Amino acid sequence: MFKVAIVGAGSAVFSLRIISDFTKITEFKDVEIYLMDIDETRLNSTFILANKLNEEMGSKLKFKTTTNLEEAIDGAMFVINTAMAGGHDYLEKVRKIGEKWGYYRGIDTQEFNMVSDYYTISNFNQLDLFLKVARLVEEKGEKGAWLLQAANPVFEGTTLILRNVSINMVGFCHGHYGIHYLAETIGLEMNKVDWQVAGVNHGIWLNRFLYNGKNAYEILDEWIKNNVYEPRHPFDDQLSKVAIDMYKFYGQMPIGDTVRNSSWKYHYNLETKKKWYGKFGGADSEIGWKWYQDNLKAITETINKLAYFVSQNSNIKLLDYNLYKDYLNIEIFKEEIERIIDTEKLSGEQHVPFIDSIVNNKRQRFVVNILNNGVIEGIDNDVAVEIPAWVDSSGIHSEEITPKLSERVIKYYLRPRIMRMELASEAFLSGDIKLLKEILFRDPRTKSEEQVEGVLNEIMNLPENEKMRKHYIL
Amino acid sequence: MFKVAIVGAGSAVFSLRIISDFTKITEFKDVEIYLMDIDETRLNSTFILANKLNEEMGSKLKFKTTTNLEEAIDGAMFVINTAMAGGHDYLEKVRKIGEKWGYYRGIDTQEFNMVSDYYTISNFNQLDLFLKVARLVEEKGEKGAWLLQAANPVFEGTTLILRNVSINMVGFCHGHYGIHYLAETIGLEMNKVDWQVAGVNHGIWLNRFLYNGKNAYEILDEWIKNNVYEPRHPFDDQLSKVAIDMYKFYGQMPIGDTVRNSSWKYHYNLETKKKWYGKFGGADSEIGWKWYQDNLKAITETINKLAYFVSQNSNIKLLDYNLYKDYLNIEIFKEEIERIIDTEKLSGEQHVPFIDSIVNNKRQRFVVNILNNGVIEGIDNDVAVEIPAWVDSSGIHSEEITPKLSERVIKYYLRPRIMRMELASEAFLSGDIKLLKEILFRDPRTKSEEQVEGVLNEIMNLPENEKMRKHYIL
Numbered sequence: 001m002f003k004v005a006i007v008g009a010g011s012a013v014f015s016l017r018i019i020s021d022f023t024k025i026t027e028f029k030d031v032e033i034y035l036m037d038i039d040e041t042r043l044n045s046t047f048i049l050a051n052k053l054n055e056e057m058g059s060k061l062k063f064k065t066t067t068n069l070e071e072a073i074d075g076a077m078f079v080i081n082t083a084m085a086g087g088h089d090y091l092e093k094v095r096k097i098g099e100k101w102g103y104y105r106g107i108d109t110q111e112f113n114m115v116s117d118y119y120t121i122s123n124f125n126q127l128d129l130f131l132k133v134a135r136l137v138e139e140k141g142e143k144g145a146w147l148l149q150a151a152n153p154v155f156e157g158t159t160l161i162l163r164n165v166s167i168n169m170v171g172f173c174h175g176h177y178g179i180h181y182l183a184e185t186i187g188l189e190m191n192k193v194d195w196q197v198a199g200v201n202h203g204i205w206l207n208r209f210l211y212n213g214k215n216a217y218e219i220l221d222e223w224i225k226n227n228v229y230e231p232r233h234p235f236d237d238q239l240s241k242v243a244i245d246m247y248k249f250y251g252q253m254p255i256g257d258t259v260r261n262s263s264w265k266y267h268y269n270l271e272t273k274k275k276w277y278g279k280f281g282g283a284d285s286e287i288g289w290k291w292y293q294d295n296l297k298a299i300t301e302t303i304n305k306l307a308y309f310v311s312q313n314s315n316i317k318l319l320d321y322n323l324y325k326d327y328l329n330i331e332i333f334k335e336e337i338e339r340i341i342d343t344e345k346l347s348g349e350q351h352v353p354f355i356d357s358i359v360n361n362k363r364q365r366f367v368v369n370i371l372n373n374g375v376i377e378g379i380d381n382d383v384a385v386e387i388p389a390w391v392d393s394s395g396i397h398s399e400e401i402t403p404k405l406s407e408r409v410i411k412y413y414l415r416p417r418i419m420r421m422e423l424a425s426e427a428f429l430s431g432d433i434k435l436l437k438e439i440l441f442r443d444p445r446t447k448s449e450e451q452v453e454g455v456l457n458e459i460m461n462l463p464e465n466e467k468m469r470k471h472y473i474l
Numbered sequence: 475m476f477k478v479a480i481v482g483a484g485s486a487v488f489s490l491r492i493i494s495d496f497t498k499i500t501e502f503k504d505v506e507i508y509l510m511d512i513d514e515t516r517l518n519s520t521f522i523l524a525n526k527l528n529e530e531m532g533s534k535l536k537f538k539t540t541t542n543l544e545e546a547i548d549g550a551m552f553v554i555n556t557a558m559a560g561g562h563d564y565l566e567k568v569r570k571i572g573e574k575w576g577y578y579r580g581i582d583t584q585e586f587n588m589v590s591d592y593y594t595i596s597n598f599n600q601l602d603l604f605l606k607v608a609r610l611v612e613e614k615g616e617k618g619a620w621l622l623q624a625a626n627p628v629f630e631g632t633t634l635i636l637r638n639v640s641i642n643m644v645g646f647c648h649g650h651y652g653i654h655y656l657a658e659t660i661g662l663e664m665n666k667v668d669w670q671v672a673g674v675n676h677g678i679w680l681n682r683f684l685y686n687g688k689n690a691y692e693i694l695d696e697w698i699k700n701n702v703y704e705p706r707h708p709f710d711d712q713l714s715k716v717a718i719d720m721y722k723f724y725g726q727m728p729i730g731d732t733v734r735n736s737s738w739k740y741h742y743n744l745e746t747k748k749k750w751y752g753k754f755g756g757a758d759s760e761i762g763w764k765w766y767q768d769n770l771k772a773i774t775e776t777i778n779k780l781a782y783f784v785s786q787n788s789n790i791k792l793l794d795y796n797l798y799k800d801y802l803n804i805e806i807f808k809e810e811i812e813r814i815i816d817t818e819k820l821s822g823e824q825h826v827p828f829i830d831s832i833v834n835n836k837r838q839r840f841v842v843n844i845l846n847n848g849v850i851e852g853i854d855n856d857v858a859v860e861i862p863a864w865v866d867s868s869g870i871h872s873e874e875i876t877p878k879l880s881e882r883v884i885k886y887y888l889r890p891r892i893m894r895m896e897l898a899s900e901a902f903l904s905g906d907i908k909l910l911k912e913i914l915f916r917d918p919r920t921k922s923e924e925q926v927e928g929v930l931n932e933i934m935n936l937p938e939n940e941k942m943r944k945h946y947i948l
């Protein structure tokens with residue numbers, strides 16, 4: 001059939017979701033999937049579990065593993081990039097350097113970009129990898145090959161690639177599922193909701209919200225009057241005080257990670273974060289992000305262990321928890337595994353359904369990141385926006401955004417967010433360090449030039465940033 | 475002939491410049507000029523000196539004074555607004571409150587808006603006066619009457635009025651004369667320079683700079699290599715380190731007050747200002763601004779004294795310094811008076827030549843503030859831009875901006891500056907205090923919500939801000 005490459009396939013949960021979706025769509029049961037990663041241990045775990053899943057689901061997917069990017073992409077029709085150069089360790093290292101120089105939560109934490117693994121300033125290697133993957137898709141991919149971008153920063157990445165490389169490309173995020181949570185919480189049945197979101201990645205706003213054809217914002221307003229939010233976990237913020245405060249200011253509801261991507265007003269320090277996001281201080285506080293990282297670590301460990309167990313006990317089934325429940329703490333991704341194995345339900349990731357629409361001409365609706373080209377008025381054409389679109393074998397067809405985004409969203413939120421994307425992208429392309437500095441000069445935490453020079457120097461002097469240092473300084 | 479109204483005519487130097495221009499343009503020697511101000515002492519001084527000037531220049535201008543705005547505007551064909559509600563005392567009072575709450579140089583001092591009498595947040599009364607004048611021009615002015623805006627903030631004012639009142643209107647500033655200074659300093663003859671500037675008021679950039687048809691930026695670059703700047707006074711910054719640093723970053727030279735309107739990097743504190751602007755710390759440091767205010771005060775006093783002297787000695791001439799040099803310190807505006815009396819030279823203010831172009835169909839070039847309407851790409855149509863234009867009796871005809879402004883000027887300078895104009899204008903129109911707060915939440919000096927609430931409350935509780943308080947809070 002055709003070849004798919006997953007770059008960063010060691011991200012096991014993500015890979016298994018993608019693979020499970022392939023097993024569930026009948027037309028795809030014999031696709032060839034290249035799992036690529038630089039971490040062989042993680043890659044191997046994914047490979048073992050992928051094969052198990054394939055077998056358990058009765059599919060005939062063919063898996064190959066490789067640590068060679070070129071080999072993975074060579075002849076691929078779809079390349080899914082979920083790799084994160086440097087991983088979470090790098091993020092933490094750089095965040096620590098930032099904090100040492102007076103930048104709470106690190107220099108990449110910026111107004112309207114507070115998401116803790118969404119680095120745009122110090123992530124030279126990540127953007128470099130994005131472009132490398134894209135250029136390989138152009139050179140080595142199947143004719144008309146698609147790049148599906150899952151790794152962050154999706155906004156900067158999608159804009160950068162679509163401006164500079166002539167390939168088919170789309171960025172995906174699951175942030176817009178916040179609408180489902182929102183609707184359910186305020187008592188709506190999702191199938192009666194008519195919605196649209198628009199904006200940029202991690203900056204999307206509910207421009208259309210109808211219930212049975214009537215304005216559902218009225219129902220939301222009523223709910224807000226009568227309810228107080230208490231977060232059950234750090235990421236539970238769709239109806240937080242912040243979300244509602246932003247809604248009141250911007251006139252439309254922020255959806256998904258947009259709630260995290262608010263202004264400094266909500267993020268000065270842990271105390272302020274707690275005041276606005278509840279007891280954890282939100283996903284991007286030191287508390288919330290540690291919780292997330294601990295979770296990720298536990299999952300990675302569990303997956304490695306499970307993969308080992310499966311490799312030693314080749315006739316077990318993934319769903320047979322009892323067989324291995326004493327060996328490892330399965331609780332942490334029981335739900336995940338159940339969903340993966342559930343033949344009725346897709347994972348929720350948009351990638352494989354998107355491929356399905358393209359390959360099998362099934363017209364379906366997605367929320368995609370593509371260049372604006374006039375869809376959102378008041379924003380440059382060559383900026384990647386996140387919008388609903390219909391996809392079939394003829395490609396991506398944006399919906400008309402109606403009603404429009406509020407003037408406040410455009411002028412006071414999207415435009416300043418876009419400005420920082422432009423600064424980061426131009427810096428990355430030109431190697432002009434003045435641009436990185438300029439981002440920091442406009443950062444409220446900056447008090448002096450010495451601070452800016454100091455923090456950038458220390459970050460660029462990290463051994464893994466040799467290429468970055470050469471790009472900007474030599 | 476026709477009627478002109480000068481609102482804020484107590485600003486004597488400005489009024490005398492305008493009046494002297496009327497005396498020098500032959501067609502205008504019998505125009506009727508209404509001098510309007512709320513300060514009768516200042517108004518009276520202007521009136522006495524205006525009559526003296528009229529007599530000395532052999533003109534037949536007719537002056538009336540009034541403290542009634544409606545009377546001044548009724549039937550006027552041209553209204554020049556140079557009034558500043560609250561005056562410099564108000565600015566200083568509000569600046570002091572700002573500093574008390576941690577806002578060095580006051581809350582109205584903002585990124586790309588550091589000019590010390592260009593208030594946009596706490597200047598409700600000034601914007602209110604702008605609109606009042608504009609609406610009176612619409613209602614009471616001669617058919618097709620023009621409003622010429624001289625008072626600051628010209629950018630916010632021009633945008634606000636042209637968006638909301640259907641009149642002929644233009645904003646003027648003399649910032650672009652910085653080009654003359656620049657050209658002379660680097661050794662060019664101005665009549666061989668082909669130049670254009672574009673941007674927004676106090677944010678204009680030298681997009682075209684040719685000398686004898688050749689790229690004059692090369693001459694500038696050479697000059698920069700071989701010269702070091704030492705300011706002779708606080709406003710002497712056109713070739714300062716800041717100007718050159720901005721030029722290096724933005725790729726085009728900032729002109730006039732644009733050099734003052736730089737980012738926080740140059741303005742953290744007096745020390746930083748001195749480092750960048752030289753020993754006075756620039757026009758907007760505590761040193762520079764005091765120098766300016768002391769000058770203004772001395773001029774006002776001297777003018778009042780001179781007016782009194784003239785009223786007592788009706789047969790003296792203004793040019794006869796010797797007659798009154800013992801009575802007052804004339805040094806301070808000797809140059810000014812000489813220029814005013816010099817029949818060969820106009821004052822340099824654009825207002826009267828503009829009226830000349832309109833009334834007498836003399837096609838001349840100006841730098842005007844009008845709505846963009848596509849002249850500068852990448853900026854909304856309904857934003858007031860400052861651009862070169864040709865004027866005759868058919869109106870204002872913008873020049874095409876070529877070469878274009880640099881991408882960096884558009885994306886990293888003008889757009890964020892425009893965003894603040896939008897926030898301030900929407901705040902003023904809607905009375906939604908959340909917008910004023912939002913400006914401060916995005917201010918690097920803000921550390922908490924309490925600070926924002928505190929400073930705004932204290933400013934709004936000033937007795938002169940009762941209308942503002944009611945607008946925003948009740």
Ligand SMILES: NC(=O)c1ccc[n+]([C@@H]2O[C@H](COP(=O)([O-])OP(=O)(O)OC[C@H]3O[C@@H](n4cnc5c(N)ncnc54)[C@H](O)[C@@H]3O)[C@@H](O)[C@H]2O)c1
Pocket residue numbers: 007008009010011014036037038039042082083084085086087088117118129149150151152153154172173174175296
């Ligand atoms: N778009 C979305 O909806 C969404 C949701 C969650 C996370 N993310 C993003 O996905 C990315 C991965 O997140 P994660 O938490 O799984 O990170 P992770 O570090 O756990 O996994 C990323 C994988 O990339 C691999 N990798 C690193 N450098 C590589 C290279 N040069 N070539 C190939 N593989 C390489 C790592 O070995 C690792 O296995 C991040 O950018 C994250 O922000 C996106």
Ligand SMILES: NC(=O)c1ccc[n+]([C@@H]2O[C@H](COP(=O)([O-])OP(=O)(O)OC[C@H]3O[C@@H](n4cnc5c(N)ncnc54)[C@H](O)[C@@H]3O)[C@@H](O)[C@H]2O)c1
Pocket residue numbers: 481482483484485488510511512513516556557558559560561562591592603623624625626627628646647648649770
């Ligand atoms: N566009 C330019 O080129 C330019 C240059 C310099 C100054 N300015 C601006 O011009 C304005 C005046 O500056 P200034 O230093 O002469 O100030 P000023 O306070 O000395 O003079 C302003 C005059 O306005 C009068 N006034 C106040 N409220 C009034 C009202 N409601 N109606 C009528 N008159 C009123 C005052 O009595 C005073 O005589 C300021 O906004 C300043 O920023 C513009």
